[in-house]
Amino acid sequence: MITDTHTHLYSDQFKDDRDEMIQRALDAGVSRFFIPAIDSTYNEAMFQLEHDYPKNVFLMMGLHPTSVKDNYKEELQLVKDWIDKRNFYAIGEIGIDLYWDKSFLQQQQDAFKTQIQWAKQKELPIVIHCRDAFDEIFEILEEENDDKLRGIFHCFSGNIEHAQKAISYNMKLGIGGVVTFKNGKIDQFLNQIDLKNIVLETDSPYLAPTPYRGKRNESSYIVNVLEKLVTIYNLSPEEIANITTKNSENVFGI
Template identity: 45%
Template sequence: MYVDTHAHIYLDEFREHWDQLISDCADVEVKKIYLPNIDETSIDQVHDLADKFPLVCKPMMGLHPCYVKGNYKDQLKLIKEQFAQRQYSAIGEIGIDLHWDLSFVKEQEQAFQAQIEWAIDLKLPIAIHSRKSLDETISAVEKNQNGQLSGVFHCFNGTVEQAKRIIDLGFFVGLGGVITFKNAGLEEMVKSLPQENIVLETDAPYLAPHPNRGKPNTPVYLPIIAEKVASFRSESIDDVKDYTTKNANLLFGI
């Protein structure tokens, strides 16, 4: 079986097709899907899907950096309260985004730091969003790594050197559709990774893998990403399936 370590399929655009989607995922052996939260407005959606398919869909909870605004402390308070109500697989997605909107960078850094501290207190892994902020997010984890922090850099598209820093931290590298894009230039990085550090993800509905680039993404496309990993690394698809599933279970403490 495969594990999709990062997919937003709780969003409204998927809701009326949930049954079909989960059954299509099972047909291509995608049998576990981790759901990163975005902000306070997505909490109920994440819970609805996780409650409907408790064996397949596992919730995370956190505040996404693109949704960190002036009121972020109120948002964090509301999100933190969720951890007293139910169990989550990870804190996510959290991090820093230097691509979309640079007006709240300080607040993003503070929200990221606060949520890293929750992770240490609650002994939960973190799922990190690092768009155009790999050096910043890696440094933040390095600063906080006390031997107890674990997690994944989701949708990793950095250099061999940045991957090495992540591996030295004991973190996982989440490989998604971006590695399949023509001219992405990520082959050497993918080849450089130890098997022990690789997990797969789709980030659905974003970043559909080639040849579906630009279309809405779904976890059904996860095997396309696995095939690309296998071809870059000259491994069999079964090996990639096995070790990435084993790694995903380690990442989420299963």
């Protein structure tokens, strides 16, 4: 059993073959899909996915940093309304993204911190989006660090010092297609990170692993990520799948 801890199955990129794409993943042994939120415009599609695949799809709720704009307070209130109304498995994806736009940094910091506090109140994990913002992310994690802080550092692409620091805040490292890239670099030190700190993800439809790099990603391609970890850790595919799925169970509680 393989768990994809981060996949945007509701993406419009899957509108023409969503069911077939999900079936390919199920056929490949991927039986659990954890679905990150972006903003309120995607909620209906997320809930429809959950309705269609109740045994396989597990939803998060949160406000993505690239969706933090002038109306972010309104979007945050919608997040709060939903997490007070029903069950979710994480608050995510949340964080800071300074790659596209630095002008909303202060608002992103506020949204990130607020959602971490909600997660701790609800005893939920967080799923962190970090792009060009390790220092800013770690600064807030340090402020919020306590025994209730836990989660996943999604799409981890930092160095070993970043990895060790993330783990020190009770985060698992979400490893996806980047580990298969020639210039991804994380494959050069990942064997120094205990596998108990690793979960698998695709971030589909983004960041497709080699040999699909540059094409639309999908959850069945997590097998290519798993195969790369087989070579890094010198373990069988079954062992990698079992350990990383158990790690995801420890994070999400199911």
